[in-house]
Amino acid sequence: MFVEESIPANPISSSRALQQHIFSLVQSCNTLKNLQQIHAQIVTNGFTQKNYILVKILSFYVASGNLEHALRVFEGINNPSATVWNQIIRGHARSGTPRKSVDLYKKMVAAEAEPDGFTYSFLLSACARAGLLREGEQVHGRVLANGYCSNVFVQTNLVNLYSVGGANNVGYARSLFEEMGERSVVSWNSLLAGYIRCGDIDGARRIFDDMPERNVVSWTTMISGCAHDGRCKQALSLFGEMRRAHVEVDQVALVSVLSACAELGDLKLGRWIHWYIEERMNPRNQPLLVSLNNALIHMYASCGIIDEAHKVFNIMPSKSTVSWTSIITGFAKQGRGVEALGIFRSMLSSGGNQVRPDEITFIGVLCACSHAGLVTEGRQFFEGMNQTWGVKPRIEHYGCMIDLLSRAGFLDEACRLIGTMPIRPNDTIWGALLGGCRIHKNVELASHVAKKLAVELDPKQAAGYLVLLSNVYAAAKRWQDAVTVRRKIVELGVRKPPGRSWVQVNAVVHEFVAGDRSHKHAPLIYKMLGELMRQARQDGYTLDVVEAFLNAEEQ
Structure with missing residues (x-):
């Protein structure tokens, strides 16, 4: 329905009747095009200062996300009422620019317009969304001074404000919540989310269980x-x-x-x-x-x-960058590195600024190179990260490269790369290098690294690397050296975290921990494992002495 058809060609003589007619048109309007036509009639008939009509115009623009049009209308009003101010503050509170609501509120106060409960509710919501805790606390002060502390909407938004303020404020949010005479599911949800944000899942569960309505x-x-x-x-x-x-x-x-x-x-x-x-x-x-x-x-x-x-x-x-990264990483973890890199090249050729490789993408790419042993490609991608895509390598990227080079036997190059790192190597870096030493039986380098770490780290930290060193000795069949290191590990009282695995049977996920017998079917499980080992030996399986040693804890 076109607005021109709705307004008579001969305007109603009474200005008030015409205002009411336009007001009813705004109320029944359901498209942006029609609203703009009605707005044109408002301007033509000189009603641009009629607050009760303009509130409806602003409400429509705000609800449809057209804040630019809403601001244009608002800025043309000489003396906005509190209700008009509330509409434009509400619009920005729910937008991507909630901080703008605080600026508008300051202008509202300067214009001597009287804020009400709706003003404070929208403003507190904006502060919570923008992370403006200090400004929110100042608004809280105005709420107390002006007598709106019993307003259920204001109270709910105060609980939400302090709930998003971190662990130091969630207790205060709980206090405000307890003082509320009337609680809605929204106020319960605000407090619930606050406990989850600060990591108190048990506290959140207690609130969840107490909720009268969910x-x-x-x-x-x-x-x-x-x-x-x-x-x-x-x-x-x-x-x-x-x-x-x-x-x-x-x-x-x-x-x-x-x-x-x-x-x-x-x-x-x-x-x-x-x-x-x-x-x-x-x-x-x-x-x-x-x-x-x-x-x-x-x-x-x-x-x-x-x-x-x-x-x-x-x-x-x-597809987003996360989509491409997820599938690249998925192929990489399954050992299908060539396919992972093929998808990465497709990503680069897909064009557009919306999809660009990020730090996580390159972890997947370098991981794919490592699993597939693609050393040349790995070097190229690692070098191009910063030069071509502006992605500065993090410790995870260095870890992937050290792993790639070490697995492939380029141990000297891996050592040189560690020496050029702008960040301190962590256990992943040294573990990858020592893993390469085990694969390629480079006992001398492994011993040098382990001794260096023993000097730099405290005994508890160094013990983890001693485990890797003993594995290197075992792989090289230097049994006496391996036993000596294992005894040192026992003296330090360090134990490797047990292996853990899951299996799904009849829609139930069962968890297993190495050496654990707490599962209700443990006797049957170990009986079956024994049967499998017996059959394996009958089929010619022989125990690998090296692997047996690597899996031993305290021999």
Whole structure:
């Protein structure tokens, strides 16, 4: 419907009646084009200072994200009312420029307009989104001075402000929450998110369990917090509870659950989520669709189903740098380095500034070179990181290069690269070099490195490198030297962290730790292992003495 058709050719004689007519048009307007036509009529009829009409215009522009148009209208008002100020402050509070709300508030005070509860609510929300804790505290002072501390919307936004303020402020957020006479699910969610942000997952769970009402944000916040904190089993358990409670699953929760599936190797649930996304969901915005696909790629790759990950990648209508990095890293970890580099070259030729390799991409690329033994390519990519793409090498990139060179036998070059590092080598760097010494039986270099580290590090730190040194001696069959080093390790009282693995049987993920017999089926498991070893020996298997020594703890 065109606005020109809605307003009579012969204007209603009464100015007030015309204002009411235009006001009703604004209220029923549902497209930006129509709103602009109505706005033109407002200007033509001299109603540009009618606050009650302009509030509706601003509200429409703000809701549709057209802050540029909203500001243009606002700046043309000579004496904005508090309601008009609130609309423009609210718009920026919810935008990508929440700090602008604070500037507008200062202008509002200077113009002697009277802030109300809505003003403070929008302003506190802006401070929380922009991380402006000090400014938020000042607003809190004005709230107390002007008597709005019992306003439920103001209280909720105060809880949110201090909840995002870090571990030092979450206790204060809890105090404000306890003082609230009326609590909504939003205020509960704000406090819940605050505990997860400061890493107190147990505290967050207690709040979650106490909630009289939960919505999808409550469940998603708790699931995401557990997944981010490494409590993947708990995250999947909560997801199961969420489904049984018939809460509609949102895309943010699915991304977190897929991350937990990747960590635990829960392929069955990961496949179900993939089906659910394709059959039951209609992602409402492109960025979340990309995030879901990225999470699917990561899940399949982590579960060892790299070809499924590649299928998801290939059908993605839009790909981010994370998408390319995830599939490159997935192929690299599966030992398919040549394919990983082929995808990387496709990424470079895809063009555009939206997709550029970053620090994580190059870790995947160098890892692929290391697994595939592509030394020449690794050197080229490492050199081109900074020169071509402006990515400064971090300790992880040096670790990949040292590993690549050491595995390939270029131990002298690896040592020289360590000498040029602008950062102090860590255990990954030295471990990669000593690993290369074991592969190529370079006892002299391994001894030199281990002795150097023994001088520089305290005994507990040095013990880890002594384990690697003993492995080098064992690989070279210098048994007496290996035993001597092992005895030194025992004297230091250092034990290697036990190996850990997971296996999924009938939709249940079982965790196993080396030497652990706590599993309820441990007797049957070890009985089966014994049977497998017996059959292996019958088929001609003989124990590798070197590997047996490497796996020994205290021989």
